[in-house]
Amino acid sequence: MNRIACIISYDGTNFSGYQVQPNKRTVQLEIEQALKRVHKGQEVSVTASGRTDAGVHAKGQVIHFDSPFRIPAAQWPKALNACLPDDIRVLSARYAEKDFHARYHTTGKEYRYRVLNAEDPDVFRRHHSAHVSYALDIDKMRQAAAYLIGTHDFSAFCAANTSVIDKVRTLYAVDINVHEDELHFILRGNGFLYNMVRIIVGTLLEVGYGKRTAQSVDTALRTCKRDDAGKTAPPQGLYLWSVQYND
Amino acid sequence: MNRIACIISYDGTNFSGYQVQPNKRTVQLEIEQALKRVHKGQEVSVTASGRTDAGVHAKGQVIHFDSPFRIPAAQWPKALNACLPDDIRVLSARYAEKDFHARYHTTGKEYRYRVLNAEDPDVFRRHHSAHVSYALDIDKMRQAAAYLIGTHDFSAFCAANTSVIDKVRTLYAVDINVHEDELHFILRGNGFLYNMVRIIVGTLLEVGYGKRTAQSVDTALRTCKRDDAGKTAPPQGLYLWSVQYND
Structure with missing residues (x-):
């Protein structure tokens, strides 16, 4: 498995915050659904640097996830943005160390x-x-x-x-x-x-x-x-x- | 009756344009509903300088309407804004000549x-x-x-x-x-x-x-x-x- 770290931006207006909640539109859910599509139905879970509340925006949120795919790093934003709604954009992606953690490693x-x-x-x-x-x-x-x-x-x-x-x-x-x-x-x-x-x-x-x-x-x-x-x-x-x- | 001319601003994102259409959210309908509330249920029709399409915005659209009320001009924006959704704002109002027409008199x-x-x-x-x-x-x-x-x-x-x-x-x-x-x-x-x-x-x-x-x-x-x-x-x-x- 490869660990991928992405910088993402989202307009928080139409989200009930970052974190998944039952029956709510959340940033995490949209990203996990996009990853599922890219991975042909396989579930992929996402970890962010931290939550944001309903209505709060992100210019440079950081997330990580694991994938068996090893496409060029610049292809990840294209693949994910094609599956994401227009109020979330993946700005960049890189392959990180296997133990990189978007939340625990923030300084x-x-x-x-x-x-x-x-x-x-x-x-x-x-x-x-x-x-x-x-x-x-x-x-x-x-x-x-x-x-x-x-x-x-x-x-x-x-x-x-x-x-x-x-x-x-x-x-x-x-x-x-x-x-x-x-x-x-x-x-x-x-x-x-x-x-x-x-x-x-x-x-x-x-x-x-x-x-x-x-x-x-x-x-x-x-x-x-x-x-x-x-x-x-x-x-x-x-x-x-x-x-x-x-x- | 008094003729009132207003400068209004709206974010066109969530409107099917300016002009009233059946079963659609339009700027004109919202303003006429606000005027109806201010006039205690009486219908008041509004004329704009021209239509704008779905998604198109206005920083300084001009409208006119007639009212039996003669409150200070500066009270009109306050009264209407209290009844309008937050994507339409009345920026200013003035009492116009009785024959002023927001559409026909544009230069x-x-x-x-x-x-x-x-x-x-x-x-x-x-x-x-x-x-x-x-x-x-x-x-x-x-x-x-x-x-x-x-x-x-x-x-x-x-x-x-x-x-x-x-x-x-x-x-x-x-x-x-x-x-x-x-x-x-x-x-x-x-x-x-x-x-x-x-x-x-x-x-x-x-x-x-x-x-x-x-x-x-x-x-x-x-x-x-x-x-x-x-x-x-x-x-x-x-x-x-x-x-x-x-x-």
């Missing part, structure tokens, strides 16, 4: 979050950004973001219903870039807890429109209480941008 | 057409641009576009199944702008025939990848034969951008 991830900051919503961006009509104080938001950089217990920035015990993670960057009427949040870290990016963005937006101080972010990091952080920002602004591995 | 229109010119398609732009993977010679396309400027019989650039007799129109501009991996076609004219923008763009793209010469556009304008122009570009790249009136 870091980058997420981006896109906010349309304008008085009115935009019909063309409604599924691909969050809309915030308030004026935002970007400097204050950047001050607040600075507290998050480094190694912290991110318990306050994690959905309450999680089973993960160790909530210490390291963030390398929390950048906020302004592009015309949009804010782009760029977060890079060695790992992310459930809903962590969306809670961080939701909290920074609350700093931006004056509902909380920049320093309240530091407080939340110290108390580790979910209630001390802000609301979870909506899914449609979030993109899993890239996944890093050591090789 | 010009601007359409834009967005092409993603990249090897691979992009899941996030698949409904909002056409994808062209070939390399395009922009200079040749601009040469070809220059022939179209001015007053011509555009019969070759009109869908065959049209009932319009006078096919002479004036184009003021056919600009092609490059934005990163996209081409934006901007067409301004005093009026447009059925499918005219999509046939012009389809023809210019054929010039761009060398299927035809720039001069072939001049030939098509002279012969007036549909077969002498190129294929109709797909709907999802097209935007009705703005509509002009004399007042």
